[in-house]
Amino acid sequence: MKSIYKEIYDDLVRDIEAGKYGPNTLLPSENELMNYYDTSRQTVRKALNHLSQDGYIQKIRGKGSVVLDRSSLDFPLSWLASFKELSNKMNINAKTKVHSLKIMEPTPTLAEHLQTGTDKEIWEVVRVRNIDGQNVILDKDYIKRDLVPNLTIKTCEQSIFEFIEKELNLEISYAKKVFSAQDATKEDKELLDLKHYNVVIVVQNYIYLKDTTLLQYTESRHRPDKFKFIDFARRELNK
Amino acid sequence: MKSIYKEIYDDLVRDIEAGKYGPNTLLPSENELMNYYDTSRQTVRKALNHLSQDGYIQKIRGKGSVVLDRSSLDFPLSWLASFKELSNKMNINAKTKVHSLKIMEPTPTLAEHLQTGTDKEIWEVVRVRNIDGQNVILDKDYIKRDLVPNLTIKTCEQSIFEFIEKELNLEISYAKKVFSAQDATKEDKELLDLKHYNVVIVVQNYIYLKDTTLLQYTESRHRPDKFKFIDFARRELNK
C-alpha cells in the first residue's frame, strides 16, 4: 500500500513530465489538491516539498507552485542510479562487458574504503561500459561478501543494483560520492579507448544500507570527454 | 525571529559538529526533543528530516536517529557555496585575483545560458583563484545587469555572492550545476598554471532567485589535480 503523499508526488511527477503542467505554469494550489485527494493539507505539502527538493517546482508564497523547466536538466543523475537505469532513461546505445569477477581479501586501502577488516572476503567486479562502440567507462565495484554471498557474471552484466534490492531485499538508503580527476593508470589505458587523454574523471561511490552499514565501494573511471554530471541544489532549507 | 524547527536544526548541527553527539550514537528521541523545546512533534520531525537530508543523521524506525560519520565527508560542498565560504571552511591559503571586469552585450551562446536577449547588458567577471601559490581555478561569471546595476573590482575580490545577498537583498534559492571535462583553451593555458594537463574540469553553474528568475551563469574551470567535489545523496524520499 503506497502512502498518500507518495501517490500525489508520483501523479504530479508524471503529469509534469507528460507536459500536463508546462514550465512556468502553476500547479493546483494546496487547497485544491487537498480536496481532490481528500486528504489533509500537510500530506499535500509533503508531496510538494519533495517536488521542490527534486527540482520540479518552486513554491512561491502568495502565488503558488511554479513548474520549473527541466528540459535542460535532462536527467537528474545526481542521485543514486545505476548505469542501467541511466542508459535506459537517456536512450543510449550502451553495453556492459564484465572484465573480471572474483572473491578476494581486501588490500589495506580497500579495507579502509569499505570500513572492514583485511580478513573479510569481498567481491571485486571490474566492468567496462561501452557507449556507441567506444570503451569509455571503467567500473570497479567492491562489495562485502557477508552481505552478498553469491554473484554471477550474468548478474553483473545486468544490474548489481537491481539484484541487491530485488533478490536480496537489502534496502539501499544513501550514498556519498567523491568526484576527482586522476592521471590515467596502465589499467585505464589498457581497458578504455582513451585516445589522447592522460587523465580520467573518477567517481568514488560509497553505498550505504538503511541501517547505516556500508555495503559497497565503487570506483567509476570515465574518459573525460564522455563525463557529465548534473546536480540540482537548494540553498534554503526546504519549507 | 527564527522559526522553531530552524532553531532545533541549528542546535543539533552545532552539537553534532562539536562532538556532543558522536558518530553512531543516537540523538534524543523525537519525544524528548518535543518536551525539551516545548513544541509539537511535527516541528521536531521537520528539523530531523533536514538533518537527514543533509547527511547528518540516519533515522531508523524503532530505534532512533543515528548520527552519521561526517569526518570523511569533510565539507558538503555540493551545495551552493561561494569560493570564499569554502576556502574559509577548509582553512586553505587562497587568493583571488580579478583579471577583468566589464559590461558587455552577451554573445548568442551566453544569451542562451542566461536566458536573456543579446541586447541586454551583462557583467563579465573573470577571476583567477590562487591556492598555495598556484593559479588553479579560472572563474568566469556572467551576471544580468538589470538585477545587479553596480559591481566593483573590490567586491569581486571579496565575494559577489555576499554582495548580492546582503547588499542587494536578492534571495538566491537554487542552482543547477553541470560537471564536465573540456580540452584546455588558450585562455586556460595563459591564466592558469596548468602544468602538463591538457584538459580542465568545468563546472557550469546556473544560479536562480526565489522567484525563479535566472540571475547568473558561472563557469568554473579547474586544473584536474585540484578538483574535488563531494555529494551526499539519498535514494528514498525523505520521510
Next chain:
DNA sequence: GAGTGGTCTAGACCACGGA
C-alpha cells in the same frame, strides 16, 4: 480582500526494534 504558501498544535494509529 481573497487566495496563496509557511509555521505550528494536539491529537491519532501504525510498523518496527529491542529487551
Next chain:
DNA sequence: CCGTGGTCTAGACCACTCC
C-alpha cells in the same frame, strides 16, 4: 511489551501576492 519513528487529520494563525 514499550519506545521508537512514519503517516495522517483538522484545525489555527501568519506573511505574502495579486487584484
